[in-house]
Amino acid sequence: MTKNRKFTLVSRPDGEPKPSDFALVEEDLPELSDGAFLVRNHYISLDPAQRGWMSDAESYMPPIPIGAAVRASAVGRVHSSKNPDFPEGQWVVGLAAMEEFSVVEAGGFTSPVDASLVPSPTNFLSVLGAVGMTAYFGMIDDGQPKEGETLLVTGAAGAVGSLVGQIGKIKGCRVVGIAGGADKCARLTDEYGFDAAIDYRGKSQADLEKEIAAAAPDGVDIIWENVGGEILDAGITAINEHGRVVLCGLISEYNSPEPVGIRNLWYLISRQATIKGFLVRDYPPRFPEGIAQMGQWLAEGKIKHDEDIEKGIENSYDAFMKLFSGGNQGKMILDVSPES
Amino acid sequence: MTKNRKFTLVSRPDGEPKPSDFALVEEDLPELSDGAFLVRNHYISLDPAQRGWMSDAESYMPPIPIGAAVRASAVGRVHSSKNPDFPEGQWVVGLAAMEEFSVVEAGGFTSPVDASLVPSPTNFLSVLGAVGMTAYFGMIDDGQPKEGETLLVTGAAGAVGSLVGQIGKIKGCRVVGIAGGADKCARLTDEYGFDAAIDYRGKSQADLEKEIAAAAPDGVDIIWENVGGEILDAGITAINEHGRVVLCGLISEYNSPEPVGIRNLWYLISRQATIKGFLVRDYPPRFPEGIAQMGQWLAEGKIKHDEDIEKGIENSYDAFMKLFSGGNQGKMILDVSPES
Numbered sequence: 001m002t003k004n005r006k007f008t009l010v011s012r013p014d015g016e017p018k019p020s021d022f023a024l025v026e027e028d029l030p031e032l033s034d035g036a037f038l039v040r041n042h043y044i045s046l047d048p049a050q051r052g053w054m055s056d057a058e059s060y061m062p063p064i065p066i067g068a069a070v071r072a073s074a075v076g077r078v079h080s081s082k083n084p085d086f087p088e089g090q091w092v093v094g095l096a097a098m099e100e101f102s103v104v105e106a107g108g109f110t111s112p113v114d115a116s117l118v119p120s121p122t123n124f125l126s127v128l129g130a131v132g133m134t135a136y137f138g139m140i141d142d143g144q145p146k147e148g149e150t151l152l153v154t155g156a157a158g159a160v161g162s163l164v165g166q167i168g169k170i171k172g173c174r175v176v177g178i179a180g181g182a183d184k185c186a187r188l189t190d191e192y193g194f195d196a197a198i199d200y201r202g203k204s205q206a207d208l209e210k211e212i213a214a215a216a217p218d219g220v221d222i223i224w225e226n227v228g229g230e231i232l233d234a235g236i237t238a239i240n241e242h243g244r245v246v247l248c249g250l251i252s253e254y255n256s257p258e259p260v261g262i263r264n265l266w267y268l269i270s271r272q273a274t275i276k277g278f279l280v281r282d283y284p285p286r287f288p289e290g291i292a293q294m295g296q297w298l299a300e301g302k303i304k305h306d307e308d309i310e311k312g313i314e315n316s317y318d319a320f321m322k323l324f325s326g327g328n329q330g331k332m333i334l335d336v337s338p339e340s
Numbered sequence: 341m342t343k344n345r346k347f348t349l350v351s352r353p354d355g356e357p358k359p360s361d362f363a364l365v366e367e368d369l370p371e372l373s374d375g376a377f378l379v380r381n382h383y384i385s386l387d388p389a390q391r392g393w394m395s396d397a398e399s400y401m402p403p404i405p406i407g408a409a410v411r412a413s414a415v416g417r418v419h420s421s422k423n424p425d426f427p428e429g430q431w432v433v434g435l436a437a438m439e440e441f442s443v444v445e446a447g448g449f450t451s452p453v454d455a456s457l458v459p460s461p462t463n464f465l466s467v468l469g470a471v472g473m474t475a476y477f478g479m480i481d482d483g484q485p486k487e488g489e490t491l492l493v494t495g496a497a498g499a500v501g502s503l504v505g506q507i508g509k510i511k512g513c514r515v516v517g518i519a520g521g522a523d524k525c526a527r528l529t530d531e532y533g534f535d536a537a538i539d540y541r542g543k544s545q546a547d548l549e550k551e552i553a554a555a556a557p558d559g560v561d562i563i564w565e566n567v568g569g570e571i572l573d574a575g576i577t578a579i580n581e582h583g584r585v586v587l588c589g590l591i592s593e594y595n596s597p598e599p600v601g602i603r604n605l606w607y608l609i610s611r612q613a614t615i616k617g618f619l620v621r622d623y624p625p626r627f628p629e630g631i632a633q634m635g636q637w638l639a640e641g642k643i644k645h646d647e648d649i650e651k652g653i654e655n656s657y658d659a660f661m662k663l664f665s666g667g668n669q670g671k672m673i674l675d676v677s678p679e680s
Contacts, residue, residue: 052606058577060610228605237398247608261603265568266392268587268617270400275615277608 004029006069006099007316012055016255016324019317021054022070035106037081042337043309044098045073045125046320051254060279069097070316075113075124076102091115093124098316100336117295120307126159126331127298127305128291134248134280135163136290139171142246142276143222147172150216152235153194155226155251157184159305159331162192163294164224166303169193173222176215178208178231180326187329191304200231208234219243225275227252229260236264236273243273255324306330344369346409346439347656352395356595356664359657361394362410375446377421382677383649384438385413385465386660391594400619409437410656415453415464416442431455433464438656440676457635460647466499466671467638467645468631474588474620475503476630479511482586482616483562487512490556492575493534495566495591497524499645499671502532503634504564506643509533513562516555518548518571520666527669531644540571548574562586568593569600576604576613583613595664646670 006025013021032038053071056063064071074096078086083106086092094110096102104110115121118128126132139145143164151168155161156177165188168175176196177188185197196215200208212220212234219240225232228250239245253259267273283290297303308328310319313336322328346365353361372378393411396403404411414436418426423446426432434450436442444450455461458468466472479485483504491508495501496517505528508515516536517528525537536555540548552560552574559580565572568590579585593599607613623630637643648668650659653676662668 058607058610233601247605250605250609253606259603259605261573261601261605263599263601265587265590265599265601265615266593267398268615269590269619270398270617272617272619272622274617275605275608277610277612277614279609279612282612 002029003027004099004101005313006097007313008069009054009064009066011066012063013051013255015257017051017054017317017321022317024314024316029101030103032080032082032103033105035083037083037086037104038079039074039076039092039094039096039102039104039110040079040338041074041076041096041100041102042335043075043122043125044096044334044336045129045131046323046332046334047073047130048249048251048254048323050320051324060281069099072096072098073125073130074102075121086110086112091121093129098313098334100313122307122309122333125333126307127163127294127303130280131159131331132163132294132305133283133287133290134278135160135167136294137280137283137286138224138246138248138278139164139167142278143168143224143244145171145173145222148174149221150174150176150218150240151222151224152176152178152212152216152220152238153224153226154178154231154235155249156188156194156197157329158226160248161224161226162188162330163303163305165194166192166297168222170297170302174216174218176212176220178212178227178235184326184329205230205234209237212238222246224248225250228262229253233262233264236262236267239267239271239273241271241273243271245273245275247275247277251324307333309333309335311335342369343367344439344441345653346437347653348409349394349404349406351406352403353391353595355597357391357394357657357661362657364654364656369441370443372420372422372443373445375423377423377426377444378419379414379416379432379434379436379442379444379450380419380678381414381416381436381440381442382675383415383462383465384436384674384676385469385471386663386672386674387413387470388589388591388594388663390660391664400621409439412436412438413465413470414442415461426450426452431461433469438653438674440653462647462649462673465673466647467503467634467643470620471499471671472503472634472645473623473627473630474618475500475507476634477620477623477626478564478586478588478618479504479507482618483508483564483584485511485513485562488514489561490514490516490558490580491562491564492516492518492552492556492560492578493564493566494518494571494575495589496528496534496537497669498566500588501564501566502528502670503643503645505534506532506637508562510637510642514556514558516552516560518552518567518575524666524669531646545570545574549577552578559583564588565590567591568602573602573604576602576607579607579611579613581611581613583611585613585615587615587617591664647673649673649675651675
């Protein structure tokens with residue numbers, strides 16, 4: 001009989017998650033109540049935000065319960081159903097978990113999608129999913145790029161950052177990216193069309209400030225911040241008057257017991273600049289707009305995107321940790337499909 | 341013959357300014373070039389921003405030159421003039437310096453004012469001056485207070501903070517103030533009509549977080565920040581979704597060689613909140629609007645304000661340092677008028 005394999009949280013990580021914080025558990029498939037359906041997950045999204053959900057610190061979602069599968073976005077097909085709106089075989093995307101099968105109760109946060117419209121159903125987790133919608137709405141609503149402005153993107157080779165930079169180029173900005181390592185920096189300029197790339201590795205904050213000033217001679221009008229800490233502090237020294245910092249992530253802080261924070265707040269006053277925290281959570285009602293625009297740019301070849309796909313629920317830990325080592329090249333996805 | 345006495349900057353302060361960083365200098369009155377006029381300063385505004393101008397760190401204004409009188413806003417009367425627009429005896433307010441006489445060259449940043457409209461010409465340095473305009477435009481444009489929201493004001497007993505809280509009350513907010521010492525806290529609730537006051541003295545950040553949560557049971561929609569450091573970090577833990585932090589000052593950092601910064605940036609993301617740096621510098625074209633509204637509230641008795649006036653240019657250092665010891669009660673002003 002078919003079993004469900006789940007990557008569960010055993011203990012809340014203290015600093016960097018260890019293999020022993022998790023366990024792979026096998027269990028029988030559940031009975032479905034009326035209105036519920038069972039999804040066979042094919043692709044699971046791996047995101048830095050999951051690290052926050054593992055802790056019991058303040059967040060915009062409740063902590064993942066100890067013993068439960070790690071919460072994750074996933075795309076899959078309905079395996080069995082007691083809900084006429086979600087027939088067997090229907091492709092769906094939703095907030096599920098790192099497991100092969102997920103039960104969706106009536107009213108759960110899962111939507112049907114048309115997999116025939118995209119080259120791969122994984123696209124619903126990347127460029128047309130939360131990652132793409134984060135880049136699109138964060139830039140359009142909060143970044144507000146204008147022709148001739150300069151955009152600085154940190155974590156620029158990541159799934160969100162690489163899209164943000166390309167949206168900046170479409171909007172006529174000079175785009176500077178910060179990433180870790182020569183390979184990623186080469187991808188920024190060669191593949192994604194950034195105007196300049198800065199490798200942060202081995203550099204002090206003072207070094208970074210100099211490199212940012214050189215790459216952005218007219219200063220920086222928009223910072224898209226995925227990293228935090230010294231990288232954000234360095235970027236802020238270059239912010240122009242009325243500049244906007246879209247604060248999307250703080251990946252350098254997530255495994256750190258003591259956040260570094262930022263010390264260059266004074267620049268916000270002297271440049272009358274803004275830091276705005278961004279979550280895509282409020283945007284699902286506007287996703288059709290974002291998907292239409294991102295889809296059009298994709299079709300026109302104006303946006304390139306990469307997916308870094310690992311296979312097998314048994315490789316959950318290693319795949320997740322690539323997000324923090326900087327080892328991933330594009331959107332991290334775990335392929336748990338029956339064929340994988 | 342009349343001499344000018346000037347409070348000059350001798351060396352850039354390292355941390356807290358020392359008496360030896362300044363010198364009182366006496367010199368002859370200068371000859372006036374065409375279009376210039378000489379102002380006999382009566383009242384000089386003492387502001388935390390002056391501490392920034394004394395250093396050569398990044399700022400929105402050039403550093404005060406070594407050997408020059410310390411830059412300051414002042415109100416005074418034209419003493420002699422080669423400019424027909426500024427006849428002898430005219431009251432003026434402008435960006436001048438801590439000195440008894442200031443030369444204003446043609447085109448300088450000085451405006452005539454009608455001293456007959458106000459109880460005291462000092463009001464042009466407080467409630468109807470940069471202080472009042474900072475509170476008014478920072479709240480209206482960036483704080484955007486709405487009926488039923490909660491406003492947290494730090495440095496609440498200061499010149500700006502006390503006005504900010506009263507504007508919040510006029511706009512229908514619950515207003516909580518943080519200040520140092522029981523006397524100041526009593527003034528917040530008794531004189532300025534705040535709903536609650538928190539004394540930060542002797543309290544840890546965790547203590548402050550608890551007291552803020554108790555005083556603002558529905559969370560905080562607007563933080564008016566004058567202080568920075570742990571007080572800002574404590575306030576941010578209470579910020580509501582889509583909350584606004586108006587960053588007006590960081591007085592706890594100005595004498596510190598190593599800024600503390602903020603570590604609770606994550607709350608900005610999880611609450612989709614904004615920090616916006618505020619300077620009144622861009623607002624002079626809209627001052628008539630702000631002066632009219634603040635003047636009306638004053639006349640209606642809806643706004644109370646205090647001025648803390650010290651006398652004599654020879655007391656410049658002690659008066660200025662009251663800003664940092666928390667010893668002042670209301671807007672710090674130095675009276676250097678001929679009658680003083």
